[in-house]
Amino acid sequence: MTKSLMLSGAMILSAAFTMTACSGGDAPAQSTKADTKPEATSGGRDQIKIVGSSTVYPFSTAVAEAFGKTSKFKTPIVESTGSGGGLKLFCSGVGERHPDITNASRRIKTSEVELCAQNGVTEIVETKVGYDGIVFANSRKAPQLNVTLQQIFLALAKDVPDGKGGLKPNPYTRWNEIDAGLPNDRIEVMGPPPTSGTRDAFVELAMEGGCKTFPSIAALKSSDKNTYKAVCHSMREDEAFVESGENDNLIVQKLNANPKAYGIFGYSFLDQNSGQVQGATINDVAPTFENIADNSYPVARSLYFYTKKAHVGVIPGLQDFLAEFLGNRASGPDGYLADKGLIPMPQAEHEAVEAATLALTPLKMK
Amino acid sequence: MTDLITSEPAAMPADWTVRSPHRIKRARAETRFRLYGIVAIGIAVAFLASMLLTIFIGGAGAFTTSKIGLDVTFNEQVIDPSGARDPASFRGVNYRPLITGALAEVFPDVEGRQDTRALYKLISTGAVYQLENMVTENPDIIGTTQRVWVSAGTDTNLYLAGKIDPDMPQELRQLTERETGWIETLKSAGHVKTDINTSFFTNGDSREPEQAGILGALMGSFFSLIVCFVIAFPLGVLTAVYLEEFARKNRLTDFIEVNINNLAAVPSIVFGLLGLAIFLNVFNLPRSTPLVGGMVLALMTLPTIIIASRAALRAVPPSVREAAYGLGASKVQTTFHHTVPLAMPGMLTGTIIGMAQALGETAPLLMIGMVAFIVDVPTSVVDTATSLPVQIFLWADNPEIGFREMTSAAIIVLLIFLVLMNLLAVILRKKLERRW
Incomplete structure (x- = not known):
């Protein structure tokens, strides 16, 4: 009796499952088609889409959230794709399927502007968000490091000058082999992978900055640009430099566990975790808010976002979002983005950027 | 025959009370092997315990x-x-x-x-x-x-x-x-x-740890799984029934079978790329939505469901089918009145386990834009959404210290759902399964 009951129960249950599965299978499929079709033709997306750099992501999301809460528009969605990936998506075309804004932790490249133009994205509005410093940090349990750009280059480059005008593979394994004043520890640095904008900026500012202090290499810049770039932009690939993914938080935690290691990441992570990690002074300048803002810290870069002009007025709220982002409340000197670790532009520059963006002045590459 | 019997008494019956060196060695090997087993289990349990402990200690504060x-x-x-x-x-x-x-x-x-x-x-x-x-x-x-x-x-x-x-x-x-x-x-x-x-359970994502909640991600996962189930379950079961009950054994069906088994081992990111190329770029379905997420996850769980369903069908004894044929039932009647209902508990178990696997998947969702900051809680399959594991990934990347315990808390929620789904599978199997 119980067995047959159970069996019939199983049958009813399974029948119910298959029935709901079948009927349910049709219903959503049809309704979604009905929902998306008119959208695709009339351009009816009512939500701003933002993609791009993981460094700008914390700031972009903060503005998106405030915008969603204080305006009548939906909260924009922000995807973290990396600067390069974001620009690729951004440049893929005009229309509601393509993002409206892309964040970048470096400036757009000429090749990317060309790609955009090929796909009909001709008018791009460039907006500087503010500044970010790249810090070379270690755990607070160890003493603070004081290095020069040249020492950073010697520690992390693939090839270093051999003193006879040529190059040799990087021989250094300990910091004090580079300079007796540096600690007697193994060189162990964690940093972002090549897809990251932070890595691009670090290579360009710190590595190249240290590289060109050698007259023999600096001379290459005018004579053989490709070799110059290859020498200055190549990071070593042995265990002294470890690519630790895009997750800066993870680097902070690893530094905590290993006081002898160093990490490369954005200033906002140092700012939020100042109780656990400290930034090395580079060329005798400490990575502080003031030093990055007045450009005396050598490894500082600008952060940008790019807006598709063709989408303004089509996607509801895009213009208002720009106004929110550039308002004093957000990116101004006392704005909430400064609380999130952004280094705001000086008042005059901020006003100029705000005016240019709100007037939708298109970007011109020099 | 007689040889065997007559030759027996020649050998002395073994005296099991004497501990010969050979037997001592054998007994030691036995004990040693048991010890290895216990140590192996012990190490596994210790890893699990320390993982759960860190997560629970880290995440308790967020509640x-x-x-x-x-x-x-x-x-x-x-x-x-x-x-x-x-x-x-x-x-x-x-x-x-x-x-x-x-x-x-x-x-x-x-x-x-x-x-x-x-x-x-x-x-x-x-x-x-x-x-x-x-x-x-x-x-x-x-x-x-x-x-x-x-x-x-x-x-x-x-x-x-x-x-x-x-x-x-x-x-x-x-x-x-x-x-x-x-x-x-x-x-x-x-x-x-x-x-x-309470806001942890009632809010969507936020950039402020004390305002951020899991509901948006939970609903995103829920809608994705619904879509996934609605697509993968009927397709998987029908494929399994056809291959097991109706299809002739030939090169073509063998080829299909090999491919299904291979698909089950394909890394999930590949399905994400497929979703990006087909669902987004060819069919122009909306990016970052549970609809596309569910479709990608369905592709991923389909092989699991097919394999489990075929195993369940194979476990139904042929006597049931033969009895039905004997009473004049057609092939379709036999299959859908007898074989499939009897195999259903096994099929459902396989499906639930496949869905639990889909619940924990992040990689394919990366490619279709579900890894995003989304504040509004989704209300349908075409609203933009994230999912539970994606939310964990995103929170783990936020600079604010407050998000660390949020990350652990989100992991706890995900683990609870995984345990519940697996428990459901076990209960279904225990309650409904018939043994022959």
């Missing part, structure tokens, strides 16, 4: 939150200067003066823009929306003074949870000496209480 009680005067001049009591006009009012006013009552000696700003930061920026909701729900409170428990600010929360070391030098901490002093004053005056963090 409670500090609330700060403020005696807020709902000033009519601020909220509704016209006195019209129009509910629409309550939205968009700046409620901040109400909070700064209430704080000024507790700290009458704090003055100046910088100082009041610092004082206001002790309170969550979400507090103004709480007041707005209170007024909208009950306009009668305008003009009265009420004790309102608002969320503490991010840093206040950390301090009250003991996560900010008061011995650390001032400039390295999130809160200065004076600010911790203010918190202590509030505490001693009975303005601080610890409460269950």
Whole structure:
């Protein structure tokens, strides 16, 4: 009796499952088609889409959230794709399927502007968000490091000058082999992978900055640009430099566990975790808010976002979002983005950027 | 035969009480092997225990939150200067003066823009929306003074949870000496209480840890799994039934079978790329939605369901089919009246396990844009959404310290759902399975 009951129960249950599965299978499929079709033709997306750099992501999301809460528009969605990936998506075309804004932790490249133009994205509005410093940090349990750009280059480059005008593979394994004043520890640095904008900026500012202090290499810049770039932009690939993914938080935690290691990441992570990690002074300048803002810290870069002009007025709220982002409340000197670790532009520059963006002045590459 | 019997008595019957060197060696090998087994299990259990322990210790804090009680005067001049009591006009009012006013009552000696700003930061920026909701729900409170428990600010929360070391030098901490002093004053005056963090279960994502919630991700996962089930279950079961009951055994079906088995081992990111190329670029389905997420996950779970369903069908004894044929049932009748219902518990178990696997998947969702900051809680399969594991990934990447325990808490929620789904599979199997 119980067995047959159970069996019939199983049958009813399974029948119910298959029935709901079948009927349910049709219903959503049809309704979604009905929902998306008119959208695709009339351009009816009512939500701003933002993609791009993981460094700008914390700031972009903060503005998106405030915008969603204080305006009548939906909260924009922000995807973290990396600067390069974001620009690729951004440049893929005009229309509601393509993002409206892309964040970048470096400036757009000429090749990317060309790609955009090929796909009909001709008018791009460039907006500087503010500044970010790249810090070379270690755990607070160890003493603070004081290095020069040249020492950073010697520690992390693939090839270093051999003193006879040529190059040799990087021989250094300990910091004090580079300079007796540096600690007697193994060189162990964690940093972002090549897809990251932070890595691009670090290579360009710190590595190249240290590289060109050698007259023999600096001379290459005018004579053989490709070799110059290859020498200055190549990071070593042995265990002294470890690519630790895009997750800066993870680097902070690893530094905590290993006081002898160093990490490369954005200033906002140092700012939020100042109780656990400290930034090395580079060329005798400490990575502080003031030093990055007045450009005396050598490894500082600008952060940008790019807006598709063709989408303004089509996607509801895009213009208002720009106004929110550039308002004093957000990116101004006392704005909430400064609380999130952004280094705001000086008042005059901020006003100029705000005016240019709100007037939708298109970007011109020099 | 006789040989065997006659030759037996020649050998002495083994004396099992004598411990010959050979037998001692054998017994030792036996004990040793058991020991290896126990050690292996012990190591596995220790890993699991330490993982769960760190997650639970790390995440427990996120389920409670500090609330700060403020005696807020709902000033009519601020909220509704016209006195019209129009509910629409309550939205968009700046409620901040109400909070700064209430704080000024507790700290009458704090003055100046910088100082009041610092004082206001002790309170969550979400507090103004709480007041707005209170007024909208009950306009009668305008003009009265009420004790309102608002969320503490991010840093206040950390301090009250003991996560900010008061011995650390001032400039390295999130809160200065004076600010911790203010918190202590509030505490001693009975303005601080610890409460269950309900917003964790009712909010979408946020950039402020104390306002961020899991509901958006939970709904995103729910809708994705619904889509996944609706596509993968019928397709998987029908494929399995056809291959097992109807198809002829030939090269083609063998080829299909090999491919299904191979598909089950394909890394999930590949399905994400497929989804990007086909669902988004060819069919133009909306990016970042559970619809596309569910479709990608369905592709991923399909092989699992097919394999489990075929195994379940194969376990139904041929005698059941033969009996049905003997009574004159057709092939379809036999299959759908007898074989499939009997195999259904096994099929459902396989499906649930496949779905549990899909619930924990992040990689394919990366490619179709579900890894995004999304505040609004999705209400349908075409709303933009994230999913539980994606939310964990995103929170783990946020710079604010408060998000660390949020990450662990989200992992706890995900684990609970995984355990529940697997439990359901076990119960279904135990209850409904028939043994022959």
